[in-house]
Structures are given as structure tokens and as C-alpha cells.
Amino acid sequence: xxxxxxxxxxxxxxxxxDYAVNGQPSDGEFDAVVALAAExxxxxxxxxxxxxxxxxxxxxxxxxxxxSTSPREQSFCAHNLQGSDLLVVPDAAADPRFAQNxxxxxxxxxxxxxxxxxxxxxxxxxxxxxVIDRVPRQLAERQLAxxxxxxxxxxxxLELRRELTERKxxxxxxxxxxxxxxxxxxxxxxxxVLRLIALGVEEIMPETIASIMLLExxxxxxxxxxxxxxxxxxxxxxxxxxxxxxxxxxxxxRPVVVTDIEADGDWAGQRELxxxxxxxxxxxxxxxIRRAMRSPPSPCTTGKSxxxxxxxxxxxxxxxxxxxSPWSGSGKPPNxxxxxxxxxx
Numbered sequence: 568x569x570x571x572x573x574x575x576x577x578x579x580x581x582x583x584x585d586y587a588v589n590g591q592p593s594d595g596e597f598d599a600v601v602a603l604a605a606e607x608x609x610x611x612x613x614x615x616x617x618x619x620x621x622x623x624x625x626x627x628x629x630x631x632x633x634x635s636t637s638p639r640e641q642s643f644c645a646h647n648l649q650g651s652d653l654l655v656v657p658d659a660a661a662d663p664r665f666a667q668n669x670x671x672x673x674x675x676x677x678x679x680x681x682x683x684x685x686x687x688x689x690x691x692x693x694x695x696x697x698v699i700d701r702v703p704r705q706l707a708e709r710q711l712a713x714x715x716x717x718x719x720x721x722x723x724x725l726e727l728r729r730e731l732t733e734r735k736x737x738x739x740x741x742x743x744x745x746x747x748x749x750x751x752x753x754x755x756x757x758x759x760v761l762r763l764i765a766l767g768v769e770e771i772m773p774e775t776i777a778s779i780m781l782l783e784x785x786x787x788x789x790x791x792x793x794x795x796x797x798x799x800x801x802x803x804x805x806x807x808x809x810x811x812x813x814x815x816x817x818x819x820x821r822p823v824v825v826t827d828i829e830a831d832g833d834w835a836g837q838r839e840l841x842x843x844x845x846x847x848x849x850x851x852x853x854x855x856i857r858r859a860m861r862s863p864p865s866p867c868t869t870g871k872s873x874x875x876x877x878x879x880x881x882x883x884x885x886x887x888x889x890x891x892s893p894w895s896g897s898g899k900p901p902n903x904x905x906x907x908x909x910x911x912x
Contacts, residue, residue: 568663568664568665569639569640569645570642570645570646570648570649570664571649572648573648573649573692575690575691578689578691579648579691579692579693580619580620581691582687582689582691582693583617583618583619583693585729586687586693586725586728586729587729587732588617588624588626588693588694588725589617589619589622589624590619590622590624593625593626593627593628593635595627596626596627596724597615597626597627597721597724598627598629600615600627600696600717600720600721601613601614601615601627601628601629601696602629603717604629604696604698604713604714604717605629605630605698607710607713607714607717608681608698608706608710608713608714609710610630610679610698610699610700611630611631611699611700611701612628612629612630612631612675612698612699612700613628613629613630613696613697613698613699614627614628614629614631614634614696614697614699615627615628615685615694615695615696615697615721616642616644616694616695616697617685617693617694618639618642618644618645618648618692618693618694619639620639621638621639622636622637622638622639623636623637623638623639623641623642623644623645623694624636626694630699631675631699633674633675634674634675637670641668641669641670643656643659643665643668643670643677643680643682643697644682644694644695644697646664647682647684647692647695648684648692650684651684651686651692652684653681653682653683653684653711653714653715654680654681654682654684654695655680655681655705655706655711656679656680656681657679657703657704657705658678658679658703659671659677659678659679659680660678660703661703665677665680675699675701676701677699677700677701678700678701678702678703678704679699679700679701679702679703679704679705680697680698680699680700681697681698681706681711681714682695682696682697682698682714683695683696683711683714683715683717683718684718685718685721685722685725686722687722687726688726693722693725695718696714696717696718696721698714736771739767739770739771740767740771742767743763743764743766743767743768743770743771744767746763746767747760747763747764747767750763758792758793761779761792761793762793762795764779765777765778765779765793765794765795766795769795769796776794776796777794777795777796778792778793778794779792779793779794780792
């Protein structure tokens with residue numbers, strides 16, 4: 568039986584992004600916690616799991632290594648998102664919520680399950696610290712209390728890691744600002760100043776590609792500024808009228824965020840266009856950010872993909888036939904980061 572989402576699901580999902588817990592491989596950070604939980608609760612298996620929108624990820628596992636992710640609807644831990652209480656299932660085979668769960672009917676053959684939620688300071692449940700046994704049983708009060716204490720230790724570690732990350736990002740930002748100001752004071756050309764800013768964005772936001780586009784006064788067409796790690800063809804693909812995707816931030820002078828391009832209807836035409844140019848998806852693009860600067864000329868910086876724009880007059884291919892296509896005849900796709908960019912050589 569699938570657990571219903573909690574009332575604060577949108578805030579909870581944002582918190583999983585803020586704490587960078589989803590989709591991350593085990594790095595040993597919580598190995599000692601799960602080993603101690605299994606020892607205290609006298610169970611063969613203990614895990615730290617985090618719940619995303621559609622999946623559950625195990626960040627640490629003790630006693631069972633053949634299990635790293637599963638669909639959210641199969642997750643026991645998803646039933647622990649509704650409140651702050653511990654979830655205890657004495658016999659999963661006798662519980663209608665879990666009796667037909669594949670983790671009960673098959674490996675790891677769960678019968679007993681108990682979990683303590685991992686909750687942020689603002690009340691969002693990221694996941695749980697869980698202990699599992701293959702026989703029906705119960706835990707003593709002292710064991711349940713220890714499980715709660717250990718789950719809070721996991722949250723404390725996540726808070727500390729987030730604070731360190733934010734501090735490092737702030738220090739990096741200061742360095743980026745200092746380098747840009749120094750280049751300005753040395754009368755460096757504008758492209759060099761913009762290049763330093765774009766590189767700084769990529770340094771602050773690892774695993775992204777940044778580009779800066781310029782809007783000339785009186786022109787609806789943004790022009791490529793700099794994009795140190797974006798292929799030239801894709802840079803030209805951004806030079807489209809202000810009603811198109813890349814220029815939405817410029818037109819409205821506000822940040823534009825697309826959390827999942829693959830699921831966004833406004834992008835359907837451009838995805839198909841990219842596929843028609845022989846570019847297969849390189850994995851789902853999860854996030855795009857475009858921010859328009861307040862003073863003209865208005866550049867916009869992007870994360871690893873193009874921003875969300877209004878639908879155009881030709882939804883079949885995502886491109887208005889009255890606009891000259893900047894990639895015509897190139898055999899290359901438009902500026903959409905659902906497609907794998909060139910490596911940063």
C-alpha cells in the first residue's frame with residue numbers, strides 16, 4: 568500500500584534538495600550510525616534512507632548491501648513522513664499496508680521494521696533511520712529511545728554539512744567578485760569580465776554549465792555573451808526572440824526556474840527537435856535557473872539547461888518558422904541541457 572504524501576510535501580522535497588540527500592551514493596558518512604543502531608536494537612539490518620519525489624535512496628546500510636534504491640511506493644520509510652513519531656511494524660506479513668510489499672514477499676524478507684524520522688529544524692521529514700529483522704518482534708523502550716537519538720544525530724550531521732557548504736559557497740562568491748572587480752579595474756575587455764563571472768557561477772554551483780547572454784538596446788534577440796564550457800553551436804542556439812525559452816528571464820527581468828525539463832510541457836517541442844538532430848537524452852535534467860540582471864544590458868546566467876519560455880506558434884517543433892534558426896544545417900541540437908554537453912576539456 569502506497570503511503571499518501573504529507574501536507575508539506577512541496578516544502579519537504581525542497582528540503583531534500585537543500586540538504587543534497589537524494590540520489591547521492593553512500594559515502595560512509597553514516598556507516599557508524601547504522602552499525603550502532605543494529606547493535607543497540609539487536610537487528611541484522613539497519614539503514615539510513617531518504618525519500619524523494621518518486622524514489623527512496625539508502626545513504627547507509629548495515630547487514631544488507633544488495634539494496635540501494637527503490638520506488639517510493641514500495642518504501643516502508645514513506646509511511647513515516649506524516650509526523651514525528653516512530654513507526655513500528657511488529658510483523659509486516661500481518662500488516663495490510665506491507666503484506667504484499669516485494670521486500671516482504673522477497674529479499675530482504677522484512678518481517679519486523681522500526682524507524683525514527685529524520686526531521687529538519689523547520690519540520691520537514693527527509694527520511695528515516697530504520698532497523699529491520701527477518702522475524703516478528705518488538706523493541707524495548709530504551710531501544711526505541713536510542714533509535715530516536717541516533718536519527719537526530721543524522722540530522723545534526725546534515726545540518727553541519729549544509730552550513731559548511733554554504734560557508735564555502737559564500738567564500739567562493741567573494742573570490743569571484745574580487746576577480747571580476749580586479750579585471751574591471753585593469754580595464755579588461757567585457758568578454759573577459761563576463762567569462763570570469765560565468766566560471767565563478769560554475770565554481771559556486773558544481774556540475775553546472777553557466778552562460779551569459781546579452782540583450783542589445785531595442786533588440787528582442789539576446790546575443791551570446793560568454794559560455795566557457797558550452798559548445799559554440801549551443802551558444803548560437805540561445806540567440807532567439809524574447810518570446811522564446813532562453814530569453815524569458817530577460818523579457819520579464821526575473822529569475823526563471825525549471826525544476827524538471829523532461830516533465831515540463833513547454834519543452835516538449837524542443838526535446839523532440841533535439842532528438843530529431845540525432846542527440847539522445849543523456850539523463851534527466853533536474854534543474855535550470857536563469858536570472859536576469861536588473862541593469863541593462865541584461866545578461867542572464869543559466870544552470871545546466873535552458874530556461875522555461877512561453878510556447879511558440881509551432882508546438883510541433885518548438886520553433887517559430889518566422890525566426891531564423893541559428894543551428895540550421897548544423898546537425899546539432901538547440902540549447903537544452905537535457906542533452907549531454909561537451910566535456911570540460
